[in-house]
Amino acid sequence: MRHLLRSPRTHAIGVATVASVLALAGCTHRMVSAAPVAAAATSAPSPAPAGLPDFATITERAGPAVVNVRVSGVREVTADDDDEGSAQALLDLLRRRFGSAVPPIRVPVRGEGSGFIVSHDGIVLTNAHVVQGAKEVVVRLTDRREFNARVLGSDARTDIAVLKIDAHQLPVLPLGDASRLRAGDWVLAIGSPFGFENTVTAGVVSALGRSLPDDGAVRFIQTDVAINPGNSGGPLFNARGEVVGINSQIYSRSGGYEGVSFAIPIDVARRVEQQIVATGHASHARLGTTVQDVDARLAASFKLAKPQGALVAEVQPGSPAAGAGLEAGDVVLRIDGEPIVASGDLSATVAMHAPGDKVALEVWRAGAPREIRVALGDAKEGAAAPQTAAHAAPVAAGSLGLALRPLEPEEQRQAGAHGGLLIEDVSGRAAMAGLQPGDLLLGINGKPVESMGALRDALAGAGHAIALLVQRGQERLYVPL
Numbered sequence: 001m002r003h004l005l006r007s008p009r010t011h012a013i014g015v016a017t018v019a020s021v022l023a024l025a026g027c028t029h030r031m032v033s034a035a036p037v038a039a040a041a042t043s044a045p046s047p048a049p050a051g052l053p054d055f056a057t058i059t060e061r062a063g064p065a066v067v068n069v070r071v072s073g074v075r076e077v078t079a080d081d082d083d084e085g086s087a088q089a090l091l092d093l094l095r096r097r098f099g100s101a102v103p104p105i106r107v108p109v110r111g112e113g114s115g116f117i118v119s120h121d122g123i124v125l126t127n128a129h130v131v132q133g134a135k136e137v138v139v140r141l142t143d144r145r146e147f148n149a150r151v152l153g154s155d156a157r158t159d160i161a162v163l164k165i166d167a168h169q170l171p172v173l174p175l176g177d178a179s180r181l182r183a184g185d186w187v188l189a190i191g192s193p194f195g196f197e198n199t200v201t202a203g204v205v206s207a208l209g210r211s212l213p214d215d216g217a218v219r220f221i222q223t224d225v226a227i228n229p230g231n232s233g234g235p236l237f238n239a240r241g242e243v244v245g246i247n248s249q250i251y252s253r254s255g256g257y258e259g260v261s262f263a264i265p266i267d268v269a270r271r272v273e274q275q276i277v278a279t280g281h282a283s284h285a286r287l288g289t290t291v292q293d294v295d296a297r298l299a300a301s302f303k304l305a306k307p308q309g310a311l312v313a314e315v316q317p318g319s320p321a322a323g324a325g326l327e328a329g330d331v332v333l334r335i336d337g338e339p340i341v342a343s344g345d346l347s348a349t350v351a352m353h354a355p356g357d358k359v360a361l362e363v364w365r366a367g368a369p370r371e372i373r374v375a376l377g378d379a380k381e382g383a384a385a386p387q388t389a390a391h392a393a394p395v396a397a398g399s400l401g402l403a404l405r406p407l408e409p410e411e412q413r414q415a416g417a418h419g420g421l422l423i424e425d426v427s428g429r430a431a432m433a434g435l436q437p438g439d440l441l442l443g444i445n446g447k448p449v450e451s452m453g454a455l456r457d458a459l460a461g462a463g464h465a466i467a468l469l470v471q472r473g474q475e476r477l478y479v480p481l
Contacts (some may be wrong), residue, residue, distance in 0.1 A: 052186070066235060067115045067116065069138075070111075070139075071112070113230060124139055125273060129159055130161065131163070145167075150165075157282075158264060160269050181205050185205045205221060206224050210262060211347070216351060221264075223236065228256060268352065284352070285357055287326075287374065288316040288319020291312055293342050294308060294309050294311050294343075298311060301445050302329070302367075304364060309364065311478055313469060329365070354376075401428030
């Protein structure tokens with residue numbers, strides 16, 4: 001289960017609450033003796049062990065440039081929302097009174113996140129989800145000064161927002177190079193989890209280049225640094241004290257930290273910041289394809305030497321990809337000479353280009369490479385995905401475990417498909433691969449299947465490794481058998 005650190009809901013734990021917990025446990029403030037504190041203040045700091053980063057020095061230097069971001073606004077809640085906040089009781093009352101026709105209600109929202117200063121005159125970076133829907137944004141420094149911040153712009157695709165506070169001669173953080181990170185490198189985070197400002201947590205880089213669902217524009221840095229609600233938007237440092245990422249998300253079954261955290265690379269954030277400061281918004285390029293990873297079975301189906309690249313499952317009509325001649329079943333191996341290992345590499349690289357940029361794609365088609373040049377479009381001009389339909393006399397493709405029939409003209413129109421076969425029943429290999437009645441079979445090993453004759457021809461030359469292009473609902477995907 002994936003949980004974003006989107007913190008419009010308050011998780012603040014105040015000093016009074018902590019004191020109450022201590023009192024309930026039979027403790028009082030008097031249990032903390034002043035003598036050890038004085039001794040600690042006069043003793044020399046312990047040096048870091050040889051070979052380990054000096055996290056204490058990094059924290060001392062960087063802490064003043066890490067800020068707490070407090071937001072307030074109004075959120076619209078409907079009966080369909082699974083709301084856990086103060087609106088739940090009101091929603092329940094409205095459901096009992098109005099049934100399914102519950103009108104939306106507007107509820108106040110308060111939340112906290114983190115950020116950091118990148119210019120002496122008050123430019124602050126944070127996550128877009130921290131300030132989403134906020135009517136007021138307050139930035140609090142470690143010296144207790146507070147400033148009302150202006151949101152210069154935010155970019156939902158990369159989850160980056162740029163704030164501006166009216167202050168000068170502010171401390172700033174040095175920015176590093178995320179591309180130099182390696183799995184196993186030490187990293188450190190500073191932020192405001194649950195409202196506890198300037199909290200320091202540390203760990204290592206777990207992996208690089210992670211692609212997450214619905215986040216195709218970013219290849220995340222995965223770490224095991226403890227990140228919790230309120231850390232969103234805070235900096236991730238390397239062992240030299242340079243910012244290499246912005247802490248953004250966690251994967252969790254409980255809603256809290258469970259050892260898997262994700263940060264946006266600083267080069268992505270910096271590019272978005274520069275665009276927002278210059279124009280008030282960020283722009284991203286669009287290719288116009290749906291792509292998926294290539295596993296070993298798909299690689300065998302398409303006669304690839306190894307399982308890598310971005311397999312094109314769908315080309316959107318009227319898109320730059322369609323105009324350049326890309327086809328479903330193509331495997332993109334390189335973009336401008338840079339290898340595409342996983343499908344997320346292509347999506348993220350395209351997103352970081354500007355609309356109108358021209359790129360060269362090395363594509364694997366019909367067992368041979370070819371080059372296709374594409375003038376990228378604007379991501380704001382996305383096309384709607386097709387929908388599917390169903391219904392006459394199925395024909396068996398026994399070796400696949402499928403019962404199929406051609407689509408009727410009206411069904412093709414509703415599904416947005418030019419040809420294709422409707423899967424009426426599944427068994428054997430097809431059932432084990434996860435195919436379902438109602439799916440559409442559109443192609444085999446990169447060859448379109450528009451009729452039963454085309455199906456027989458495609459199967460005749462397919463061999464033992466078969467990849468079926470299937471449409472289910474609004475998604476198209478290659479399924480290996």
